[in-house]
Amino acid sequence: MRAAVYLPDGGIGPGRLAEVELAAEVAGPAELALPEVTVRDERGGELLHRPDLVYEPAAGGGPLAGVEAERQARAFGLANVAYHARRALRFAADLLGAPLPHLVVRVGAHSSASRWGGGHYRLPGDTDPPEPYPVAETGEVHLGGGRAFVPGTGTPYFHAPAHNAAIVYHEVGHHICRHTADFRANRLRPPDDQHSGKVALDEGTADFLTALLLGTPDIYGWHRRHIPQWDPRRRQLDARWTMAYLRPKSGGHAHANGTIWASALWTARGRVLAHGGDGERFDRMLMRALSGLGSCDGPVEREQDRRNRFGELLGELLAADAELAPVVRAAMADHGIHTEGSNAQLRARMRGTSTPAVTT
Numbered sequence: 258m259r260a261a262v263y264l265p266d267g268g269i270g271p272g273r274l275a276e277v278e279l280a281a282e283v284a285g286p287a288e289l290a291l292p293e294v295t296v297r298d299e300r301g302g303e304l305l306h307r308p309d310l311v312y313e314p315a316a317g318g319g320p321l322a323g324v325e326a327e328r329q330a331r332a333f334g335l336a337n338v339a340y341h342a343r344r345a346l347r348f349a350a351d352l353l354g355a356p357l358p359h360l361v362v363r364v365g366a367h368s369s370a371s372r373w374g375g376g377h378y379r380l381p382g383d384t385d386p387p388e389p390y391p392v393a394e395t396g397e398v399h400l401g402g403g404r405a406f407v408p409g410t411g412t413p414y415f416h417a418p419a420h421n422a423a424i425v426y427h428e429v430g431h432h433i434c435r436h437t438a439d440f441r442a443n444r445l446r447p448p449d450d451q452h453s454g455k456v457a458l459d460e461g462t463a464d465f466l467t468a469l470l471l472g473t474p475d476i477y478g479w480h481r482r483h484i485p486q487w488d489p490r491r492r493q494l495d496a497r498w499t500m501a502y503l504r505p506k507s508g509g510h511a512h513a514n515g516t517i518w519a520s521a522l523w524t525a526r527g528r529v530l531a532h533g534g535d536g537e538r539f540d541r542m543l544m545r546a547l548s549g550l551g552s553c554d555g556p557v558e559r560e561q562d563r564r565n566r567f568g569e570l571l572g573e574l575l576a577a578d579a580e581l582a583p584v585v586r587a588a589m590a591d592h593g594i595h596t597e598g599s600n601a602q603l604r605a606r607m608r609g610t611s612t613p614a615v616t617t
């Protein structure tokens with residue numbers, strides 16, 4: 258089916274509007290079904306009325322748009338999410354040599370409570386706030402309906418998360434992590450009592466995959482362009498982010514701490530390319546490492562603690578490709594990531610070498 262979507266163009270913006278071929282089926286008035294992913298607008302309505310999926314982005318629609326513009330924007334969002342979610346899932350499946358479990362994406366989720374401009378990845382189990390949906394065992398991505406206009410653009414664009422490939426890629430990245438590294442050791446927990454919380458390595462891996470798929474390290478440049486590039490909240494992958502910036506007691510800082518891991522991966526991949534290596538080989542190395550980290554059985558608490566360590570995942574990475582290992586090891590060391598030591602120890606080590614001790 259023909260579909261209008263935004264294609265990543267490496268710039269600051271939603272991407273280039275283009276028509277693509279999308280193997281999707283209209284499964285309902287607001288639902289698209291693909292082999293890899295089901296995408297549904299939870300706000301309902303007769304969105305998908307055309308024989309194809311060529312809808313107008315309508316500047317994101319939103320509360321100030323007319324009824325028809327809002328309908329176009331939501332229909333466009335469904336096709337855009339389907340395209341990018343499928344692309345990310347296929348990218349990972351090709352590298353892993355096996356498909357990932359089916360993903361459900363709910364667009365306009367949680368819209369009755371309040372306007373929401375973000376997304377999250379959920380598994381069945383207690384969450385805060387609680388989920389009004391029976392969450393699929395294999396995992397779900399929920400995208401808000403949008404809360405505000407993209408700041409700092411000349412013409413107003415309502416920031417509907419479904420129009421933002423970066424948000425889609427990041428959340429699908431959590432699905433990829435859940436079924437590989439499984440940072441919360443959810444495979445070892447009951448299927449109906451899963452842990453939806455994210456650790457830094459989960460956030461960082463999702464951000465790195467987002468950068469790969471977008472082709473830029475400034476992954477949130479579109480909707481966060483008002484935040485300076487050096488501010489951790491911009492989440493730009495950058496050589497400056499080392500373990501020295503790790504905020505201990507990771508609660509609440511998983512995204513910022515994750516930027517350290519994402520940046521280190523970005524540096525390592527760049528270094529592999531600079532040495533005449535193959536980027537795809539590095540990507541496969543990462544997928545192998547993620548699967549390796551998640552393949553151990555053991556008490557949940559112990560596994561969760563082990564999988565939380567930057568050094569452990571680096572160890573898996575180095576073991577996944579002996580030939581690339583020396584270049585990757587050196588790049589990771591520049592970010593203060595070594596195979597020995599806890600996260601706190603790596604932080605202390607990096608701080609000790611990067612800031613001279615103050616003597617009084």
Ligand SMILES: [Zn+2]
Binds near residue numbers: 427
């Ligand atoms: Zn996340």
